[in-house]
Amino acid sequence: MPDEVTITPSEDGPYIVSGPVRLVAPDGHEIEHPDTYAMCRCGHSSNKPFCDGTHATIDFDGTLAN
Amino acid sequence: MELLVNGAAVEVDDRHAKTPLLWVLRDVLGLHGTKFGCGAGFCAACTVLIDGRNTKSCQTATERAVGKTVTTVEGASGPVVDAVRNAWHERNVVQCGYCQPGQTLAAVSLLESDPSPDDAKIDEWMSGNLCRCGTYPRIRAAIHEAAGTLVAGPAPEPLTAFQEPEVGRLTPEEMADPVHPYIRIHDDGTIVAYSSQIEMGQGIHTGLATIVAEELDADFESVRVVNAANGTGPSGDVYGNPDIGGAFQITGASNSMKGAWGRYRLAAAQARARLAAAAAEAWKVPIAEIRIDNGVLRHASGRQATFAELAAQAERLPVPEGAQPKDRSEYKLIGREGRLRVDSVPKILGATRFTIDVSIPGMLTAVVLHPPRFGATVASIDDDAARAEPGVTAVVPIEEGVAVVGETFADAQRGLRALSVEWDDSEAERRSSEELLAEHVRLVESGEKAVVARNDGDVDEALADAASTVDAIYSLPYLAHATMEPNNAACRMREDGVLEVWASTESPEYVKMNASAVAGIDKEEVEVHVTLAGGSFGLHSSAERDPVTEAVEIARALDWKHPIKVQSLREEEFKVGRYRAMAVHRVRAGADSDGRLTAFNQEIVAEPTSVNLPFVRDVMFTDGVDFFTTTGAVDPPYAIENFRLASTNFESRIPTMVWRSVGNSHTEFARESAIDELAGAAGRDPVDLRRELLAGSPRTLRALELAAEYAGWGSPLPERRSRGITCSGFLGHSANVTEISLDDRERVHVDRIVFVLDCGITVNPDLVRAQVEGGLLFGLSAAAWGEVVLGDGGEIVTQNFDRYPIVRMRSVPAIEVHLIDSTEPPSGVGEVSVPSVAPTLANAIAALTGTRIRRLPFSKTIKIY
Numbered sequence: 007m008p009d010e011v012t013i014t015p016s017e018d019g020p021y022i023v024s025g026p027v028r029l030v031a032p033d034g035h036e037i038e039h040p041d042t043y044a045m046c047r048c049g050h051s052s053n054k055p056f057c058d059g060t061h062a063t064i065d066f067d068g069t070l071a072n
Numbered sequence: 073m074e075l076l077v078n079g080a081a082v083e084v085d086d087r088h089a090k091t092p093l094l095w096v097l098r099d100v101l102g103l104h105g106t107k108f109g110c111g112a113g114f115c116a117a118c119t120v121l122i123d124g125r126n127t128k129s130c131q132t133a134t135e136r137a138v139g140k141t142v143t144t145v146e147g148a149s150g151p152v153v154d155a156v157r158n159a160w161h162e163r164n165v166v167q168c169g170y171c172q173p174g175q176t177l178a179a180v181s182l183l184e185s186d187p188s189p190d191d192a193k194i195d196e197w198m199s200g201n202l203c204r205c206g207t208y209p210r211i212r213a214a215i216h217e218a219a220g221t222l223v224a225g226p227a228p229e230p231l232t233a234f235q236e237p238e239v240g241r242l243t244p245e246e247m248a249d250p251v252h253p254y255i256r257i258h259d260d261g262t263i264v265a266y267s268s269q270i271e272m273g274q275g276i277h278t279g280l281a282t283i284v285a286e287e288l289d290a291d292f293e294s295v296r297v298v299n300a301a302n303g304t305g306p307s308g309d310v311y312g313n314p315d316i317g318g319a320f321q322i323t324g325a326s327n328s329m330k331g332a333w334g335r336y337r338l339a340a341a342q343a344r345a346r347l348a349a350a351a352a353e354a355w356k357v358p359i360a361e362i363r364i365d366n367g368v369l370r371h372a373s374g375r376q377a378t379f380a381e382l383a384a385q386a387e388r389l390p391v392p393e394g395a396q397p398k399d400r401s402e403y404k405l406i407g408r409e410g411r412l413r414v415d416s417v418p419k420i421l422g423a424t425r426f427t428i429d430v431s432i433p434g435m436l437t438a439v440v441l442h443p444p445r446f447g448a449t450v451a452s453i454d455d456d457a458a459r460a461e462p463g464v465t466a467v468v469p470i471e472e473g474v475a476v477v478g479e480t481f482a483d484a485q486r487g488l489r490a491l492s493v494e495w496d497d498s499e500a501e502r503r504s505s506e507e508l509l510a511e512h513v514r515l516v517e518s519g520e521k522a523v524v525a526r527n528d529g530d531v532d533e534a535l536a537d538a539a540s541t542v543d544a545i546y547s548l549p550y551l552a553h554a555t556m557e558p559n560n561a562a563c564r565m566r567e568d569g570v571l572e573v574w575a576s577t578e579s580p581e582y583v584k585m586n587a588s589a590v591a592g593i594d595k596e597e598v599e600v601h602v603t604l605a606g607g608s609f610g611l612h613s614s615a616e617r618d619p620v621t622e623a624v625e626i627a628r629a630l631d632w633k634h635p636i637k638v639q640s641l642r643e644e645e646f647k648v649g650r651y652r653a654m655a656v657h658r659v660r661a662g663a664d665s666d667g668r669l670t671a672f673n674q675e676i677v678a679e680p681t682s683v684n685l686p687f688v689r690d691v692m693f694t695d696g697v698d699f700f701t702t703t704g705a706v707d708p709p710y711a712i713e714n715f716r717l718a719s720t721n722f723e724s725r726i727p728t729m730v731w732r733s734v735g736n737s738h739t740e741f742a743r744e745s746a747i748d749e750l751a752g753a754a755g756r757d758p759v760d761l762r763r764e765l766l767a768g769s770p771r772t773l774r775a776l777e778l779a780a781e782y783a784g785w786g787s788p789l790p791e792r793r794s795r796g797i798t799c800s801g802f803l804g805h806s807a808n809v810t811e812i813s814l815d816d817r818e819r820v821h822v823d824r825i826v827f828v829l830d831c832g833i834t835v836n837p838d839l840v841r842a843q844v845e846g847g848l849l850f851g852l853s854a855a856a857w858g859e860v861v862l863g864d865g866g867e868i869v870t871q872n873f874d875r876y877p878i879v880r881m882r883s884v885p886a887i888e889v890h891l892i893d894s895t896e897p898p899s900g901v902g903e904v905s906v907p908s909v910a911p912t913l914a915n916a917i918a919a920l921t922g923t924r925i926r927r928l929p930f931s932k933t934i935k936i937y
Binding site: 018035044050052053056057058059060062063064065067 | 112113114116128131136199200201815817819821856857873874875876877879880882883931935936937
């Protein structure tokens with residue numbers, strides 16, 4: 007696993023997250039995940055907090071503000 | 073742990089605390105209605121209700137379900153459940169059925185929370201549940217219908233599944249009988265039709281039930297249909313595909329009804345004649361005086377008997393001379409609306425046994441790790457950690473990779489994750505898909521290995537004389553079938569030396585060849601059980617190096633001590649390939665000064681496909697040309713005076729396989745795009761140009777004219793909207809008009825598809841429409857987003873639905889299907905609409921934006937939603 011956390015918003019796609027980071031649900035349970043994974047950015051994944059590929063098939067504009 | 077499942081408290085061993093609930097339900101509690109699709113939360117085939125809410129059981133650690141109520145398809149009940157299931161049944165929603173337990177539970181959860189959802193709400197709620205067959209439009213309609221039913225009054229009665237009839241081996245006497253291999257009338261009145269054609273969602277079982285009931289004058293509801301196999305006898309295979317001469321059993325090429333039309337109508341007519349003869353004999357009246365209606369034989373004297381009462385007697389009689397199918401003027405069922413699918417109730421109730429559901433006493437489950445590059449082999453294995461996993465019983469190196477065998481799937485999967493394998497890449501395919509594409513393009517431009525498949529007139533002279541020309545290269549990627557049920561198989565060596573194999577194969581003959589070769593036994597010592605397929609689209613046409621091979625290799629390595637079931641992980645399924653081949657086309661076409669098409673030269677580079685199909689290749693790969701590559705290009709519906717078609721057989725380590733619509737899936741993209749490009753260059757209307765080329769194809773012409781009419785071709789559209797059109801002579805005669813719009817970010821929305829089809833006699837019009845709808849959505853997924861990517865060094869990058877998007881409900885356009893009345897024999901419909909989607913969309917996009925997209929998927933160039 008990389009020793010530093012990196013979050014990369016992919017073009018019109020999910021946040022690619024890598025590095026040592028804990029993912030915790032509102033109820034406090036830790037969500038297991040691989041070393042590198044994709045988190046939903048379009049809001050339409052049916053597999054939140056992860057990406058399920060839906061962004062590619064819908065009208066999602068992921069253009070960054072800066 | 074204590075779980076509350078379907079209203080009952082069950083104790084589950086704590087070692088399953090972190091195991092996904094899906095596998096505890098399936099492998100520990102034996103509830104097989106909940107399905108595995110992707111293992112990653114992308115597809116929702118594993119949907120269950122947890123505290124009433126639709127939840128993915130593959131993403132739910134079992135310990136997290138403690139203290140909650142878990143409801144699976146087996147335990148769901150109540151008015152909302154019954155209303156949903158009834159609507160699913162009555163609307164012929166189901167095709168392969170694999171995703172439908174999950175779909176119906178998601179719909180139940182929706183209606184429990186919102187009794188009258190609008191389309192937008194349905195789309196949002198249901199978009200988590202993938203359906204590869206493309207049943208979304210019907211799901212949406214069924215949810216509305218269920219909502220209406222619940223408002224109107226009492227919910228319908230619960231659906232109940234019938235017992236699936238057992239399929240035994242035919243005796244020599246039965247095999248010699250003209251009727252028995254195909255139709256049996258049981259003493260409880262059930263009529264069982266034995267289908268030589270596998271049901272994989274396309275509806276052939278319902279088609280057979282319809283023609284059998286029609287010719288028998290039976291009650292349609294009394295007909296059951298099962299997949300048959302093991303029909304080889306002294307005079308060949310009684311289940312040999314009649315459309316290819318009957319030599320061996322195979323389902324494919326959308327020819328099931330075309331072939332079965334003769335065989336099953338005749339067998340049913342013969343069975344009917346035999347029943348009439350039995351009645352005549354029993355009642356001592358002339359056979360001509362017997363009347364048959366709805367499963368009852370009658371005589372004017374007042375005597376009557378049911379089929380069941382006379383079945384045994386009839387079976388002892390020879391078939392009366394001259395028994396022939398009806399004249400179509402007498403049809404009561406064929407061509408009429410109203411038939412409901414014979415396979416949908418058990419599929420809706422989760423009772424259908426797919427290959428993944430096969431359970432045999434003493435069985436172990438195996439998963440196979442395949443190399444990350446095609447053609448790589450095992451260099452070394454470190455399996456200490458894998459073997460230490462509880463429940464892992466063996467690690468077996470096999471030809472295709474390394475198998476981990478466990479007591480349950482979850483055990484085997486944990487073992488696989490702990491496995492460490494070094495791969496030898498010396499023989500591997502190291503090219504990326506971009507490099508492979510570049511090599512295809514180089515070959516199509518050089519023509520150095522091209523073989524001419526057809527050459528009419530003088531193309532070169534006609535091109536030289538043309539007033540306007542097109543010279544364009546079209547390219548298409550590797551595509552996966554991505555069936556909802558990953559490819560699985562099971563086998564058991566019986567004590568009598570017979571190797572039983574369970575597989576949802578399109579060709580039981582291939583399974584026999586494949587399994588016997590691995591096992592080192594005679595082909596006829598293999599007995600095949602053809603399970604219903606959770607989708608296929610050509611995937612299950614494989615004849616080697618597939619889960620059947622793997623299961624037999626593993627069982628053999630373990631000295632045949634255990635029945636073995638191989639279950640594919642979604643990632644592993646992508647890694648074994650069997651893709652629709654990458655294809656690159658170059659088209660040079662010319663028109664004269666009147667805008668008439670005078671020359672068409674098409675060159676194709678693709679890896680051949682038919683070579684992977686025994687027997688088929690003997691007739692489909694001839695003189696260096698693969699007809700499965702050139703189909704649709706070598707035989708266009710158009711009359712073109714100067715025409716040349718050449719193809720180049722690409723070589724790589726990437727396994728190819730037939731994929732719904734085979735060569736037409738790429739050849740029509742090139743052909744129909746190029747025709748439109750030439751129309752543009754020559755200043756012609758795309759319909760007018762095609763019309764004059766179709767003078768010799770009146771049925772295709774009629775489809776084109778009607779599609780133009782229904783879609784309002786030529787009528788003005790609002791700003792930022794356009795239409796595209798194509799036509800085809802593939803299987804039947806069809807045309808597609810697609811309407812699109814451009815949003816303010818220059819993205820394309822597919823609004824409406826009008827598809828007109830002449831497929832001859834429609835046995836069940838509603839099932840034909842369902843195939844057309846599903847085919848269009850299958851084609852849309854491929855055209856818009858479909859692509860298997862090989863990265864640097866040939867690494868297989870695309871491994872699950874997150875990188876291989878399948879259309880979801882919220883992106884489904886309005887679809888209108890129009891069937892043309894015909895008296896011609898039925899032709900195939902399972903694949904018929906697939907090839908039209910990409911070129912029609914390309915033509916619409918070019919009309920709207922001026923940009924001609926020649927590379928698929930469109931998402932490489934423009935966003936489609």
